[in-house]
Amino acid sequence: MTDAAAQVRADLDRLLPVLDAELTAPFRTGEAPRLGEAIRYSLEAGGKRVRPVLCLLASEAVGGTVAQALPGALALEYVHTYSLIHDDLPAMDDDDLRRGRPTNHKVFGEGHAILAGDALLTEAFGVLASAALDPVRRADALALLAEGAGWRGMAGGQALDLEGEKHTTPPDLEQLRLIHRLKTGALLRASLEIGAVLGGATPAERSALRAYGAAIGLAFQIQDDILDATATEAELGKRAGKDAGRGKITYPSLLGLDGARKALHEATENALCQLASLPIRSSLAAWARYLAQRAS
C-alpha cells in the first residue's frame, strides 16, 4: 500500500462510522415506508463516500471540526446518491447494475426511483437548513450546494452529456471539459468549499479549497474514463467499457490512453499546489494522489 493509500484508509476508518451513524437516520420511520426503503437501499449500497469525506477533511484543513461540517457532508452524500438513482433510469444512462447490486428502479420501479431521488435531493437541503450551525455559514453552504447541484452545475452537466449522445459530429476537448466541469466537477468543488465554509475558512483558504476541488474533480473524471476503458466489470462493480461501447466521448478516446494519463498527472499536481497555504494538508494531499491511483 502506498503512503497516500494508507492515509486515505486511516481517514476512512475514522470518518465513515461517523457518517454511517447519521446517513439513514432521517429515512427510518415515516408515513411512506416503501419510499423510505427505496431511499435507504441506495444510501446503504456503500460507495466510496468521497464527497462527504472530502467535506469533513476540508473543515479540518482550515482548523474546523468534523461535527461542524457533518450536516454538509450528509447533504452532499444525499445529492450524490440522488444523482446516481436518476442517472441510472432508463431515460438516462439505463443501467441495471450499480456497485454490484441491481439499480434502484430495478428493485422498486421507476416511479419510486424518481421519487427516492427527489426526496434525497430535498432532504439534502433539509438537513443543512435545520442544523444547529452559525446561520450565515449555513446559508452560504446551502447556496453552494444549490449552485453545485443545479442547472449551472451537476444537473446542467447531465443534460449536456445526454445531448452529446445524440450528436453525430464528434465533440472536442473543450466541450468534454465543460460537461465534466458541470457534471462531476461542480459537486466535488462544492464539497470542498462547503467544508471550508462550515469549518470557518478565511476567504483565501476557501478559494484555495475551491480550486483544489476543481482540480481533483477533473482528475477523478479522467481516471474514471481510463478505468472504463481498461478495467474489468468485476473490478468496477458495474459494466466496463459502457461509455466507449455506446460511442460516448471520453478522455482516452480524445487524447489516447497516454495523453489521458498525462492530463491526469497534471490535474493532480495542480490540486497539490493549491494546498500550500492551508494549516493542515496531509490528508487532502493523500486524497489527491489516491484518486489518481485508484483501481475502481
Next chain:
Amino acid sequence: MTDAAAQVRADLDRLLPVLDAELTAPFRTGEAPRLGEAIRYSLEAGGKRVRPVLCLLASEAVGGTVAQALPGALALEYVHTYSLIHDDLPAMDDDDLRRGRPTNHKVFGEGHAILAGDALLTEAFGVLASAALDPVRRADALALLAEGAGWRGMAGGQALDLEGEKHTTPPDLEQLRLIHRLKTGALLRASLEIGAVLGGATPAERSALRAYGAAIGLAFQIQDDILDATATEAELGKRAGKDAGRGKITYPSLLGLDGARKALHEATENALCQLASLPIRSSLAAWARYLAQRAS
C-alpha cells in the same frame, strides 16, 4: 363575479406581475441552454400560482411585505412546477397534456424532463438560500420548504398515491386523507407558513396560518376530485375523469358527490375560523371561498 372572486382577481392583478418578472430569471442564460428551455417551458405554462400568491398574502396578513416573502414565493412555485413535471412522467401519472399544452417530457424527452424537475427543485432552495433576508427567518423557511416537499410531505404522498393504484382492496377515508395531507396539503401548508415566517409572524400567527393552510389544502383536493368527476376536458385544460377512470380513489367515489361537497364546505369554514386572530384577513378569507367555488 362573487365578492371573493373579485378580491382574488385584484390580488392576482397586483401580485402576478411581481412573480412573473422574477420567475424565469435564473434560467435565462447558462451553459445548458436546452435544459434552461425545458425549465422555462413549464414555468411559463401559466397556472394559477396559488402557492406563491398565498405565500405573499400570508406575509401581508401578519404585517410583512411582498418583497420580504418573494424568494419564498418563487421557491414554492419552483417546487410545485417540478412536481408537475415529474408527476406527468410515464412512470408516474403518464399524462400527455398539462394546462392545455403537451407535457414537458412530450416536448423535451423524458431525460430532460427528469432533469428539469431536478434543477427546479434545486433552484427552489438556491433562491431562498441566496436571498438577502434575515438569516434565521431564511433558515426557518428553508427547513419548512424541505419538510413540505420531501418524503414526509409531497414526495411521500406521491409515493403512497402511486402504491394505491396497484392495490386490489379499496382504500378507506383515513388513507385517502393521509395521501392528500402529504401530496397536496404539505406544500400548501408550507406556503402559508413560509410567508408567515418571512413576514415576521408571531408564533400564534404562524400556527394559525399553518392550520389555515392545512384546511384549504384539504378543500383544494376535494374540489379537484369533484371537478375531475364533473367538469369537461375543455374546462380543465387536462384530461377529465382520469382519476375515476383508472379506479383511483377520490372523495366523490368514497363519499358520493353530495358527501364530498359537504366535506368541502366544512374544510372551507375551518379555514375561515383560523383567520380570526390575524391583523389583515380579507384576502385570505376570499381565497378560501374562491378555491371552494372554482370551476377549473
